[in-house]
Amino acid sequence: MSAAASLAYSRSAGRQPRLAIDPVIVAATLGLLLLGLIMVTSSSVTIADRQAGDPFLYLDRQLLSAFIGLIAAVAMLAVPVSFWERAAPLMLAAGFILIVLVLIPGIGHEVNGSRRWIRLGPMNFQPSEAARVALLAYVSAYAVRYQETLASSWQGFFKPLAVLGVAAALLLLEPDFGAAVVLLATGAIVLFLAGARWRDFLGVAAIGAFGIAALALTSNYRIRRLTAFMDPWADPYDSGFQLTQSLIAIGRGEWLGVGLGSSIQKLSYLPEAHTDFVFAVLAEELGLIGVVGVLLLFIVLVLRCLRLSRLASDAGMPFHACMAAAFGVWLGLQAFINIGVNMGLLPTKGLTLPLLSYGRSSMLVTLAWIGVILRINHEVLASGRVGNERDRA
Numbered sequence: 001m002s003a004a005a006s007l008a009y010s011r012s013a014g015r016q017p018r019l020a021i022d023p024v025i026v027a028a029t030l031g032l033l034l035l036g037l038i039m040v041t042s043s044s045v046t047i048a049d050r051q052a053g054d055p056f057l058y059l060d061r062q063l064l065s066a067f068i069g070l071i072a073a074v075a076m077l078a079v080p081v082s083f084w085e086r087a088a089p090l091m092l093a094a095g096f097i098l099i100v101l102v103l104i105p106g107i108g109h110e111v112n113g114s115r116r117w118i119r120l121g122p123m124n125f126q127p128s129e130a131a132r133v134a135l136l137a138y139v140s141a142y143a144v145r146y147q148e149t150l151a152s153s154w155q156g157f158f159k160p161l162a163v164l165g166v167a168a169a170l171l172l173l174e175p176d177f178g179a180a181v182v183l184l185a186t187g188a189i190v191l192f193l194a195g196a197r198w199r200d201f202l203g204v205a206a207i208g209a210f211g212i213a214a215l216a217l218t219s220n221y222r223i224r225r226l227t228a229f230m231d232p233w234a235d236p237y238d239s240g241f242q243l244t245q246s247l248i249a250i251g252r253g254e255w256l257g258v259g260l261g262s263s264i265q266k267l268s269y270l271p272e273a274h275t276d277f278v279f280a281v282l283a284e285e286l287g288l289i290g291v292v293g294v295l296l297l298f299i300v301l302v303l304r305c306l307r308l309s310r311l312a313s314d315a316g317m318p319f320h321a322c323m324a325a326a327f328g329v330w331l332g333l334q335a336f337i338n339i340g341v342n343m344g345l346l347p348t349k350g351l352t353l354p355l356l357s358y359g360r361s362s363m364l365v366t367l368a369w370i371g372v373i374l375r376i377n378h379e380v381l382a383s384g385r386v387g388n389e390r391d392r393a
Contacts, residue, residue, distance in 0.1 A: 019077075020381040021374055022308070028301040029355065029370055035294065036278075036356035037062060043266045043281040044274035044358065058274055058358050065360035069367030076371030081379055084372070085319045088141030092163070095134035098127035099170045108174075114350070116174045117361075126361035128171060128179050132186075133369055135167055136330070139187045140322035143194035147318065151195040154203075161188060161204060177215070178337065178349035184208060186330045193309070193325050194318070229347040245270040246277050246342050249284040257287030274358040276350060279342040294356070295339075302332040308377055315385035320376045327369055 037059065044058035051057070084091070101118060102108040108115040109124055117124040142150075142160045149156030164187045168180035188208070192201040217223060232240030232247070249265035252258060263284045266273040273281050283291050305328030312320035331354055338353040340346035352359040354366050380386060 020378045022304065022377045025301065025304050025370070025373060025377070028297050028304065029367075031297050032294070032301070032355040033066060033367075035282075035297075036353075037066065038260070039278050039282050039285075039356060040274050040358045042261050042263065042285060043278050045261075046267050047274070061360060062358055062363065065363040066367070069364040072364060072368035073371030073374070076368050077375050077378075079372075079375065081320055081323065081372070081376055084137050084323070085141050085144070088138045091134035092138040095131040095138070096167065096170075098131040098134070099167060102127050103170065103173055114174055114176065116176055123360055126359075128174075128176060129361040129365040131167070132179070132183055132330070133365060135164060135183065136186060136190065136326040137323065139164065139190055140194075140319055140326055143191055143322050144318045147195055150191060151197065154197075154200050157191055157196045157200040157204070160191060172215070176350065178351040181212065181349075182330065182333050182337065182351070185333055186326060189329045190322055190326045194322055229344065232344065242271050242277070242348060243341075243344050246280040247344055249277075249280040250343060253283040253285065253287040253291075255288050257283070257285045257290060260285050275352060276338070276357065277342055278357045279339055279353055282356070283342075298331070298335045302328045302335075304328075305331070305373060308373065308380065311386055312376060312380045315380050315383050317380060317383065317385075320380060324373060324376050327373055331366075 040062050041056065041059040045055040048057040049055040054060075102115055107118060109117040109119045111117060111124070116128065117126050119125075139160050146156055161184070164184055168184050171177075171180040171183070185208070188201065188204050228235065228239035228243060232243035234240060236244040245265055249263065249270055252264070258264075263273075263281050265284055266281050270277055270280060279291075279294070282294065286293075305324050309321045309324035309328065312318070312324060334351055334354055337346060337349055338351050338357070341348055341351070352362045354362060
């Protein structure tokens with residue numbers, strides 16, 4: 001009996017349909033999570049031993065975050081997706097409150113010149129991680145509620161983007177340029193996938209590109225980052241130091257890598273080796289084979305989310321479709337930017353590599369969002385509106 005027929009029989013018999021978990025999403029997530037724990041351990045042992053006398057300090061913290069994140073994923077799996085749609089206005093308010101709180105002196109905690117964290121006991125929590133999910137849930141709900149306006153007028157497209165623009169402006173005050181760009185880009189793409197017109201989308205893309213260029217050229221530290229990205233070897237001991245060390249690490253990896261734990265660049269040469277530049281350490285230790293493996297896992301996870309979005313749309317569940325697309329687009333964009341920065345393809349940004357980099361807020365929120373994605377998959381299949389061929393895909 002097919003999956004759809006089984007679900008239909010369960011409903012006709014008055015029983016709750018069995019939970020339908022996508023094994024591909026689970027496998028790709030666990031693969032990235034396990035590889036991330038290994039690389040965080042390898043890239044942080046030296047700095048953790050020097051800072052705290054405990055070489056496994058960051059592993060212990062990341063393990064705890066992953067454990068809490070998995071519990072959050074299970075909890076999200078039990079929450080109906082309709083709850084998030086009804087709560088969208090409250091989530092919009094919560095998202096702005098989280099972003100504003102970090103800017104208040106005495107509440108926001110400053111690290112390396114950026115005020116992006118709130119201290120919760122022994123843990124620094126980054127509110128923008130959770131705020132992004134809340135804001136994108138609002139955008140998804142807006143796209144469903146005002147679908148006709150979105151598809152027929154420029155006002156329908158620009159209104160939600162204006163809301164995201166305010167949130168991005170607040171993120172720039174932290175400053176968190178990378179998070180602001182990812183938030184705006186993800187929101188615009190989700191609205192386009194929900195039915196916005198090509199001309200409106202391309203107009204916003206042009207305005208966004210002009211705005212990013214203007215922001216880069218009106219800030220001295222962003223100009224330095226941009227020029228360092230274009231020619232890091234011109235100043236390899238100052239503005240180009242991070243990128244040159246990253247490129248050296250990636251180059252040393254060659255085909256098979258120097259061996260797990262044998263990276264030289266992580267030994268105080270490569271800054272932020274266990275956070276923003278963990279990919280460079282992975283490339284050095286595991287080589288091209290490891291890099292291809294990581295890329296494939298991210299591609300599989302992104303494509304699976306986009307496939308789920310299409311299935312939800314075909315099943316007449318537009319909010320489910322938008323939420324699945326939002327996660328897939330965000331994950332793909334952030335992974336692309338982080339890897340691009342490590343390889344010298346993009347200017348340096350303070351963005352983690354989801355599920356791989358050390359970052360407790362990022363880990364917790366990403367795993368919780370994956371729980372929402374698994375719930376979407378269950379509800380789409382349980383709706384009985386998905387063809388047998390697609391169930392088997």
